[in-house]
Amino acid sequence: MKSPHFFIYFFLLLFLFSIKSISAQENELENKIEKVLSKMTLREKIGQMNQINGRNLSDQLYEQIRSGEVGSMLNVGSPELVNQLQKIAREESKTGIPLVIARDVIHGFKTMFPIPLGQAASFDPDIVEIGAKIAAKEASERGIRWTFAPMMDISRDARWGRIAESFGEDTYLTQMMAVAMIKGFQGKDLSKPSSIAASAKHFIAYGAVEGGRDYNTTNITERQLRNIYLPPFEKAIREANCATLMTSFNANDGIPASGNDYLLKNVLREEWGFDGVVVSDWASIKEMIQIGFCEDNKDAARKGVLAGVDIEMVSSCYLENIEALISEGKLQQKVIDDAVRNILRLKFRLGLFTNPYTDLNKKTSSYSESHLQAAKQAAEESFVLLKNKNNILPISNKVKTIAIIGPMADAAHDQMGTWSFDGEKEMTQTPLQALRKQYGKEVKFIYEQGIAYSRDTSTARFSKAITLAKQADMVLVFVGEEAILSGEAHSLAQINLKGAQSELIAALSKTGKPVVTLVMAGRPLTIAKEIDQSDAVLYLWHPGTMGGPAIADILFGKSVPSGKLPVTFPKYVGQIPVYYNHDKIGRPATKKETLLQEIPLEAKQSSLGTSSYYLDAGFDALFDFGYGLSYTTFEYSNLVLSTVTLSESEDLTVTVDLKNTGRYQGTEVVQLYTADIFGSTARPIKELKDFKRISLKPGETQKVRFILPISKLAFWDINNKKVVEAGQFNLMVGGNSQEVLIKEFKVL
Numbered sequence: 001m002k003s004p005h006f007f008i009y010f011f012l013l014l015f016l017f018s019i020k021s022i023s024a025q026e027n028e029l030e031n032k033i034e035k036v037l038s039k040m041t042l043r044e045k046i047g048q049m050n051q052i053n054g055r056n057l058s059d060q061l062y063e064q065i066r067s068g069e070v071g072s073m074l075n076v077g078s079p080e081l082v083n084q085l086q087k088i089a090r091e092e093s094k095t096g097i098p099l100v101i102a103r104d105v106i107h108g109f110k111t112m113f114p115i116p117l118g119q120a121a122s123f124d125p126d127i128v129e130i131g132a133k134i135a136a137k138e139a140s141e142r143g144i145r146w147t148f149a150p151m152m153d154i155s156r157d158a159r160w161g162r163i164a165e166s167f168g169e170d171t172y173l174t175q176m177m178a179v180a181m182i183k184g185f186q187g188k189d190l191s192k193p194s195s196i197a198a199s200a201k202h203f204i205a206y207g208a209v210e211g212g213r214d215y216n217t218t219n220i221t222e223r224q225l226r227n228i229y230l231p232p233f234e235k236a237i238r239e240a241n242c243a244t245l246m247t248s249f250n251a252n253d254g255i256p257a258s259g260n261d262y263l264l265k266n267v268l269r270e271e272w273g274f275d276g277v278v279v280s281d282w283a284s285i286k287e288m289i290q291i292g293f294c295e296d297n298k299d300a301a302r303k304g305v306l307a308g309v310d311i312e313m314v315s316s317c318y319l320e321n322i323e324a325l326i327s328e329g330k331l332q333q334k335v336i337d338d339a340v341r342n343i344l345r346l347k348f349r350l351g352l353f354t355n356p357y358t359d360l361n362k363k364t365s366s367y368s369e370s371h372l373q374a375a376k377q378a379a380e381e382s383f384v385l386l387k388n389k390n391n392i393l394p395i396s397n398k399v400k401t402i403a404i405i406g407p408m409a410d411a412a413h414d415q416m417g418t419w420s421f422d423g424e425k426e427m428t429q430t431p432l433q434a435l436r437k438q439y440g441k442e443v444k445f446i447y448e449q450g451i452a453y454s455r456d457t458s459t460a461r462f463s464k465a466i467t468l469a470k471q472a473d474m475v476l477v478f479v480g481e482e483a484i485l486s487g488e489a490h491s492l493a494q495i496n497l498k499g500a501q502s503e504l505i506a507a508l509s510k511t512g513k514p515v516v517t518l519v520m521a522g523r524p525l526t527i528a529k530e531i532d533q534s535d536a537v538l539y540l541w542h543p544g545t546m547g548g549p550a551i552a553d554i555l556f557g558k559s560v561p562s563g564k565l566p567v568t569f570p571k572y573v574g575q576i577p578v579y580y581n582h583d584k585i586g587r588p589a590t591k592k593e594t595l596l597q598e599i600p601l602e603a604k605q606s607s608l609g610t611s612s613y614y615l616d617a618g619f620d621a622l623f624d625f626g627y628g629l630s631y632t633t634f635e636y637s638n639l640v641l642s643t644v645t646l647s648e649s650e651d652l653t654v655t656v657d658l659k660n661t662g663r664y665q666g667t668e669v670v671q672l673y674t675a676d677i678f679g680s681t682a683r684p685i686k687e688l689k690d691f692k693r694i695s696l697k698p699g700e701t702q703k704v705r706f707i708l709p710i711s712k713l714a715f716w717d718i719n720n721k722k723v724v725e726a727g728q729f730n731l732m733v734g735g736n737s738q739e740v741l742i743k744e745f746k747v748l
């Protein structure tokens with residue numbers, strides 16, 4: 001029997017050996033980089049910093065690649081063309097440095113997954129990782145080895161169209177989803193042909209654009225950056241080794257992201273040790289002139305390089321000005337060499353020097369059964385059940401005729417969502433198709449669009465829709481947004497249902513038939529009235545290729561809704577920004593606010609009290625972060641903390657009993673929140689710190705256990721240091737951010 005010391009020494013040696021071999025690999029990599037760099041001219045170095053849009057092919061472009069003036073490209077149309085361009089770079093240029101080809105593979109490549117906001121609603125990092133792995137496989141088969149995802153902008157404003165691409169309003173949930181997506185894209189070995197480099201974007205605070213209007217100014221303090229907006233990027237880089245990062249379009253506090261050397265150098269490189277590539281967003285280097293931060297293209301090139309942007313996407317300030325800037329002594333050769341080192345490091349890590357070409361004989365895995373089934377699961381888990389009066393869902397076997405109404409019931413293109421560059425609507429399975437195919441034997445489905453598309457104001461087809469509804473036992477009305485109404489540059493000042501959709505729901509509700517409203521949208525919508533007029537409401541986001549089969553099985557109870565809202569739903573657009581983890585204030589809303597119609601005539605100025613709410617909207621949101629129903633019900637009891645006093649180096653063990661008190665097997669997302677009662681600055685009223693998906697059979701009880709490292713309570717304090725402050729805390733556990741069990745504990 002070996003002595004215990006033997007094992008200690010053995011594992012210590014193993015650890016030291018592994019550290020030694022990693023550093024040996026890193027040294028070998030750096031030596032390879034230096035070897036290539038040493039043979040490059042300045043022009044060739046600048047070429048590596050130049051990224052071209054692959055849509056603009058020309059003889060001049062081929063010549064540019066041959067002369068080493070192009071380092072990477074995006075949007076190259078086919079794997080054949082990728083290989084053709086790669087051959088020029090690899091075999092006809094002097095340096096032989098391969099290109100890296102990029103694409104926006106945001107929520108699927110060919111097999112479209114739910115939009116990221118929908119994927120976040122699953123609270124299931126595993127399915128998000130699987131989806132990214134599938135997207136990477138499908139994309140890399142087409143020569144793509146770099147995606148500009150995950151987008152991890154904290155989004156608290158539903159007017160902003162890009163909330164669709166985000167993981168919502170919460171920092172912790174965004175961190176978990178971003179890390180999962182990066183792991184899926186990059187795999188365990190970035191050099192594998194089926195892996196693609198991820199890009200943490202958009203750095204930084206782009207989701208806080210004023211007015212929710214895209215590309216607008218942001219003014220986020222360093223403290224808020226540190227506590228809310230930066231943590232997902234830090235985790236992406238320090239935990240998931242995200243290979244690249246993209247700067248955002250916005251200027252924060254007057255400094256454009258592509259010119260912010262404090263964030264790109266001090267924070268990203270020095271504090272976080274990032275050794276990957278920083279790429280600007282589309283022409284955002286040149287746009288620093290429009291912002292008034294740079295005088296001209298040459299100034300923009302200088303400030304971009306000095307800030308630490310390695311690659312300029314599609315504008316050509318770098319290519320056209322860096323040589324002059326160096327000869328004028330306004331830039332040092334070293335900063336160029338450092339940028340090129342980062343780019344070469346990415347290309348070596350991707351294995352492009354040894355394996356630059358795409359295997360054109362490899363059979364595509366796009367739309368394979370396993371990919372489609374994963375997309376279906378992701379869609380099912382993304383759906384959020386917002387209302388289910390009298391448990392009319394799942395559909396009972398007494399229902400024999402169902403009227404399917406609405407512009408989104410058979411919207412193959414829009415169902416794919418905003419970033420569906422390579423998705424094919426012909427492959428989309430819509431709710432209408434899936435319901436007929438999967439349940440057409442048991443149920444008669446009758447269909448009338450009622451409205452041609454989401455913005456259609458015509459009510460000409462209402463009468464036919466009403467007639468069908470009256471013939472049916474139940475009405476399924478599919479409404480929402482065309483995909484174009486969310487995503488980049490698609491901000492809305494009003495976030496209600498467009499066109500005549502709301503009137504259609506009102507008309508259907510008057511038929512006296514049970515109405516199930518299903519919403520496909522890229523953002524929260526202000527649908528309080530439609531919710532009241534419906535017996536049940538399911539929020540589907542834009543669910544992707546397999547949205548139809550997913551919703552069919554959910555409606556008929558083959559699977560059970562488990563999604564939870566990753567973002568607060570406002571009652572009115574005027575409430576925005578409205579989010580669950582807001583800082584505490586001196587006069588919080590109370591439950592006894594006097595609303596508009598209750599105000600007495602000639603009421604005295606101070607007679608309505610002095611708390612923070614809207615006279616015409618109250619205080620509450622329509623639905624809170626973390627909210628979502630199931631077909632079954634869950635009961636929380638017996639919240640127990642391992643201790644009530646502990647130091648910041650300790651872990652708090654939390655248990656809670658969860659019981660399925662309903663009739664269906666279901667999955668509950670158990671959420672753990674903490675609240676710092678008092679701090680050196682005002683603190684959020686609560687913050688999500690952990691969550692678990694727990695599946696239970698009817699009647700089953702499970703003791704759910706969380707381990708909460710007290711270090712997770714650290715925040716950027718009054719002295720601009722990340723610390724855990726001693727004091728009183730609340731710990732809350734529940735099925736959403738409002739209905740929770742509470743216990744107190746103290747940090748010493």
Ligand code: GLC
Pocket residue numbers: 074104148201281282488
């Ligand atoms: C776009 C987007 C960015 C995207 C890039 C390349 O403008 O802001 O998210 O990755 O350009 O398409």
